[in-house]
Amino acid sequence: MLLVDSAVFTLPFLVGLAAGLVRTGWESALLPSAGLAFRHGVLLAIALCALANAEAPPRRGVLYVLRTLALALCCGWMIASPFARESFALLLVASLLLLASNIASARQRPPMAGLYRIAGSAFFVVGNGLLFPDMPSHVVVSWWLGAVLFYVLGLHMEKGTLRPGESERPMLYALIALALGGAVLKNYALGAEFLDPYSVTPLLLWGGDRLIGLVLCTAALWLLVRDASDGWQRLCALGGSLFLAAAGGLALYTGQILAGPLYEAIIHAFFVGFAVSLLLALFHLNSYLALGSLLALYLGLLAWIVGALSDASAIADAGSAVVTLCLVVLAALCVRAYRQAARFAH
Secondary structure (H helix, E strand, O other), X not given: OHHHHHHHHHHHHHHHHHHHXXXXXXXXXXOOOOOHHHHOOHHHHOOHHHHHOOOOHHHOOHHHHHHHHHHHHHHHHHHHOOOOHHHHHHHHHHHHHHHHHHHHOHHHOOHHHHHHHHHHHHHHHHHHHXXXXXXXXXXXXXXHHHHHHHHHHHHHHHHOOOOOOHHHHXXXXXXXXXXXXXXXXXXXXXXXXXXXXXXXXXXXXXXXXXXXXXXXXXXXXXXXHHOOOOHHHHHHHHHHHHHXXXXXXXXXXXXXXXXXXXXXXXXHHHHHHHHHHHHHOOOOOOOHHHHHHHHHHHHHHHHHHHHHHOOOHHHHHHHHHHHHHHHHHHHHHHHHHHHHHHHHHO
């Protein structure tokens, strides 16, 4: 059982790591960053499979194994053949399994944790469904942002580091509704622009991204104030909330999650700064190497974002190199910590 647990955890985690490396500009013969599908933020979202393995063994079942292995398999397929349409079909099937497994196990979780995991899975299904008509990444990414945000927050609610009170529940419901409205509005505006450009007003065109930005900023503030962890987990939550606020602030101020340096800055701040930080918070990496790597990751990511926005390629390249190295080190530490925890549990 230890071997199965380690394999199911390690495969999607390494795929997510590879996606993070390509997201930072790293290239190799095995990971061709020219593949458009491999550049999509979905491959970082698929790193959530590794998070699902943090569930207690009694909650694991057939759907759990199927969804994790299917997501990892389709990622490997997308890496080997970035433009293969068949991999998108498998990705959609795996996404549906993810949604079904979270619905089936919702009663075993705290109410808001179960709702947020279901909401994240639903956003993931819609986003992956939009891959079939060849929607551009800046359209699909609106759904992936919601998927990762709600899924990660749901995991931390279940863990107990986030404990929403009764008075906060309306706000948490509103975040789902606003994110859904923002994604739908953006998709509608970009679709209408192709049919009748004159019918699309600036409010319609940029309102969707601003709604998403508002959701990200609100979630960042709530995470910053309400996170109840300490030590390593608190540091990860603090860094993640600040980068989440940066991503949301850029989207809220500009209203443009589109191609170009601004889009890249938002995506890096969210998927690498926020998502990776909250992933790391699920592990106990209380060592000087982990602490130094995390701080270097934040500094490198900040340098990359500033360099990209200011068109300073030297600063951006230096930041990207630091982020790449830190991702490798932290991933290795996470795999080691997981294996030790799994061995102790058995």
